[in-house]
Amino acid sequence: MVSCPRPRISDVPPRTRAAAVAALLLLSGCGGGGDGHAGAAGVGDPYFPKAGNGGYDVTHYDLTLGYTPATRHLTGTAVITARATRHLTSYHLDLTGLDVEEVTVDGEPARTSRAGQELTVRPGTGLREGEVFRTTVRYSGTPRTITDPDGSEEGWLPTADGAVALGEPVGSMAWYPGNHHPSDKAAYDLKVTVPPGLTAVSNGELRSERTLPDGRRTFVWHTGEPMASYLATLAIGKFEVRRTTGKVPGYVAVDPTQVAASRAVLGRLDEVLDWAADNFGPYPFRSTGAVVERPDDAGYALETQNRPFFPGPPELGTFVHELAHQWFGDSVTPRTWRDMWLNEGFATYAEWLWSEDHDGDTAQEIFDSVYAGDYYDSAEAGKAVWAFPPGDPPSADTISDPPVYVRGAMVVHKIRQLLGDDAFYDFLQGWTRTHRHLVADTDDLEAYAEGFAPEADWSAVWDDWLYGEGRPARP
Template sequence: MRRRGSLLAATLTVLLVAGGCTRNRPAPPPSPSPITAPHFRPGADGAGDPYFPKYGNGGYDVAGYDLDLRYDPKTGKLGGRATITATATQDLSRFDFDLAHLKASKVTVDGAAATSRATGNELIVTPAAGIPNGRKFTVVVEYGGTPDQLENKSLGNGGWIRTGDGGIALGQPESASTWYPVNDHPSDKATFTLAMTVPDGLEAISNGVPGPRRSQDGWTTWRWTESSPMASYLSTVVIGQYRITTSTHDGKPMIIAVPDSMPATSPAARSLARTGEITDYLASIFGPYPFDANGGVVVTDDRIGYALENQSRPVYGAPFFTGAEPNEGVVAHEIAHQWFGDSVSLSRWQDIWLNEGFATYAEWLWSEQSGKQTAQELFDKAYASFDWKNTPGDPGAARIFGDAVYQRGGMVVHALRKAIGDDAFFRLLKTWTSEHRNGNVDTAQFIAAAEKISGKNLDGFFAAWLNGTTRPPVNRNDPQDTSGEGAGDHSPASSPVARRSPLGATE
């Protein structure tokens, strides 16, 4: 059997020479997987909001805006540099910013030159190389021009307003894109830093904590920092001749500004002087005040007949203060927004009742706290006179500032209080503002929170109060029962809450 062994040996020799034995050879490197390889594509040119699909953009999440700008009231020209830090949320080949009326002259991404082009109100940026999903990047945009407002036939104009001695950046649901490149949708909140240089003798008031000012060659640079994430429409700058009062409230800077032409004893100045007191009361209900600064600004431009809850620094139109007495209701409304709308922000504009309903209810609570009409009395008047065909749960894009969002929204809040009882209701408010601080929310989340804290199934309640087109039943005598015969027989009366002109409600 020796021959058989010789044949096996010969066969093994042939295999070894031919390379048939690969036991000790390294494996070849694997081919790139199509699953893990980057697939770069453009970010969406809108955030996909059901009401305003082209507001904002997709493909990235902004962490912060750092603006260094210069404004000349004589020419109306604004220019400077925006440094934007962000993180890619997809493999990006290019991305958009919202930027209206102004032109970019130079754009870099992580220090490398990028190409850019403008299409309508979009600035389209193409970096030198694709940005992988999850990577942080920095964009620097040098830009300038003559800022202006955005025209929205249904909602009015918002954005940059040139005034006789300066300018005002203000508006909802969009305004930021008229003065800096931005992802202009509340779902992408970011920190905000502004250095605004204006001629000596003018003030430039913005959001957050004031920084050191510097004057040089006839120009003064004002610095502001908002360190909490902020929805872009809440950013503001007011430039002109203002009398600024700086104090400290609860260890935080309180900045109150009124026009130089407005006496310190005017109803406007006296109204804003109550800001700290109103904040303290609302904090007892909503939880700790959420920001590092507080205050407010009064403006007298005829084109601003509304008030807006700009983060840490609400802006109030002068028409709110035409009476002889202070208007504390509008201050309570805008300060309440610092919790409901600013700290806890919308994921989509359809749910704006979460902002305005609670701000309206804060007015009712402050009225009661001040010894005036109670929240129940104000609810009863609104309940008796309201047109229930208009709903706050899905008001439509053209009606996000309508009475259904404000007045019926306030009634939803009060009716919820009656449905679940005071203990659960006030625990809900503080839990909601604490758990969602600096975040974004929707109505479904609020309903789930209300049900969790109350232990009740509230599907029927919210279906009737948010989306029903007939008067919902309510029993004002039993806070645990919503199956009663109604709120009582009350004659119609207009609510004393401040209203936005011409759209019918404060913002």
């Protein structure tokens, strides 16, 4: 492949610089209509084809935001540092709603257009393959709540005293532009200014908080470890904040109305993390914590990185589940949404292991009960587990259905049965170690697991339990 240097033509006025550069590139056999490309509008996810974008890899998001709950008005500046993975004449960012006021690339004005969730950026100068470039997007407006194919709500959710941003699978495009697909993880810095008396909680570590002369407050958060954008969160409101000082420093923010009812479970944070580290390997991040809002602020808990989100006081099992996701999903992230069971099967299995290790039913007993159909109160719920194979959900509206969670956990249990306990725990810890902070798919998991027992017959695990239709004939 030809490497095309980016000409410097400082003596050309900015307005005509793009045309001059294009002419030079054409003369040199580079760019122009030659091997210049428009970056793809999606990364090819089987369920969310427009999610993410092709042609570049984001390394860092720097977000400066202001939000006023009373007016639901958000102002934002996103500085997105990325590396071009091919020669680009234009590329896409995902952003839904909001008004884009200005876009620059490396400080130079860029042309833009919008269609649906695609914000197309045409820099004045083509971008070379391998070139690191910075896109700055200034935007504002009222962020949207997105209704997913399965009917759940994500994106930007107004709450009783503020708002919370939840992004699985595609909601993060409601509050900042980016490459919104789990396959492109990046570091984050987030600076948020909110009205007097409110707190802004996000991922990573709180670098500073200060009160401005007018009483507004600015919070600066830093996430150094790579994060998939669906795990980015921002919770704005009144919070009672408690810092924990276990092996991993924690920042726990709880809506004041939920503090008393949350205390017992949240007080077990360090204990759960210690237990999880014993089973899954070292905790993958520099900080931990939790965010608890009111029960009607969202319909579900989410494993937002570093500090999972809970709508109301968490049940212990849910707390274990979301903390287990810090290993399975947040550190080892699914390559596409088809690989969702790598998140949910393992996080659900973590609940089973917790039960087994704490005088509850063993994972084998839970497995048997699910298989027999008496794990659930209703026969209908018992049957739902077998609706489709966890390795291949039939559509976007099913990626969070019971087969992905519960039958996914059963696949993990089948791996355990085949390997035996010693090798199984080596497998769990090796998986999180070798794929730490990376993305992985189901083929990676199969190959990795088989490495622990290359001579064994894995066909029942994969063909029947992971990919087979209906309830496998034998438990």
